[in-house]
Amino acid sequence: MCYFDCKRWRCGFWKWDSFRQQCHKEYRMGETCGQKLIYHTELLDQQCRLCDQMEKKNRRLRKMWADMERWRAEGNRRATVEKTERDYRDVAAQISQLQYEHGRRLTQIDY
Missing domain, CATH: 4.10.860 (DNA Excision Repair, Uvrb; Chain A)
Incomplete structure (x- = not known):
């Protein structure tokens, strides 16, 4: 499971952001395993x-x-x-x- 940042607006709308950390299951450089976990959520105080x-x-x-x-x-x-x-x-x-x-x-x- 690879880690990504996440953006979340005040209305609850969210989207995946940049790639952060590769998991140990994926050995190829620059590739992800396909499963996403949240590394950090950036809360935005504006409308989506x-x-x-x-x-x-x-x-x-x-x-x-x-x-x-x-x-x-x-x-x-x-x-x-x-x-x-x-x-x-x-x-x-x-x-x-x-x-x-x-x-x-x-x-x-x-x-």
């Missing part, structure tokens, strides 16, 4: 990449929603509202996919 993307998309959804409400009140922008509703559904689906990936990574054991 997926949380950052979800936050940006949520801001975009709020802006779309406010625009649609304003356009509906004006009453003369039906095509614009319909297009924005389609875009809204697309962005919501993207957020759902990002949440799935994030949740999967939180519970995944990666060897």
Whole structure:
């Protein structure tokens, strides 16, 4: 079992980092046995990449929603509202996919 550093963000998302120490089972220089153990975990007090993307998309959804409400009140922008509703559904689906990936990574054991 070879040792690697690990990065862990405040939301719980993590990823393997650099190789640290070779185990005694692997005799070839520069090779690893395939099993990973954590040598050191670096705790990062910031958002992970997926949380950052979800936050940006949520801001975009709020802006779309406010625009649609304003356009509906004006009453003369039906095509614009319909297009924005389609875009809204697309962005919501993207957020759902990002949440799935994030949740999967939180519970995944990666060897």
